[in-house]
Amino acid sequence: MPRRGAFVVIEGLDRSGKSTQASNLIQRLDDAQIPSKLIKFPDRSTPIGKLIDSYLRSETEVDDHAIHLLFSANRWELASSIVKDLEAGITVLCDRYAFSGIAFSASKVAPSDAPKPVVAEGSSIAPTHQTAPPLLPYSWCRSPDVSLPAPDLTVFLDILPEIASKRAGYGNERYENQEHQERVRELFSRISEEVEAEGVGRWVVLDGGLELKEVEEAIWREVREAVREGVEGELGGVKRLWD
Ligand code: FDM
């Protein structure tokens, strides 16, 4: 059985603590002398990434379909180097991946010009954003990432959008608003069910609202196990989404 590095993805809403945890984790892997590499999507350094960056800062408008494909293309740019690294025994840690791609796009709804209905507190009437139809079909959002390297482990840092919105730096970029993030969170939950049903690696939900150190320890336990499985050949060859 092939020995290789583990492919670990960290996912979550904006301000769920992903980037902080990813850099702490890479430090721990370093300290444990486990060869590892940190990557992040979107990778804003490539020509495609620069366009995405400009879109996210609302400096450029791009059709919703086109930007979705660009986010995916931005992953495809790195796909073969990810596989090469894994096969060379390097653990690849990835801050956001295809699951963000699906969740953030499939949660888009047409902007409504209509004034919001007044809903009394405690009312069971659903707010407008839950009934607005999606702009992009879920299955369409999933397709450009088919055949990308599949993670062995996805750690989802779960946080309530309301709590995330109070964290520093929130609200600077496109998508960083509570209504969209609520829908993104629902989509992530649907994706996690599919990941589990289709056996696309392991999906672990951790409470991103806990103390930083607590979250770090929990992530470390999961990652150490994935690394061990890779070293001992239990992971098999690199799988593909959504084989
Ligand atoms: N995002 C990220 C997408 O919409 N699609 C994708 O494929 C990826 C990887 O980009 F709001 C969104 C998620 C987030 C924004 O991400 C920028 P960072 O992690 O905040 O840089």
Ligand code: MG
């Ligand atoms: Mg962000």
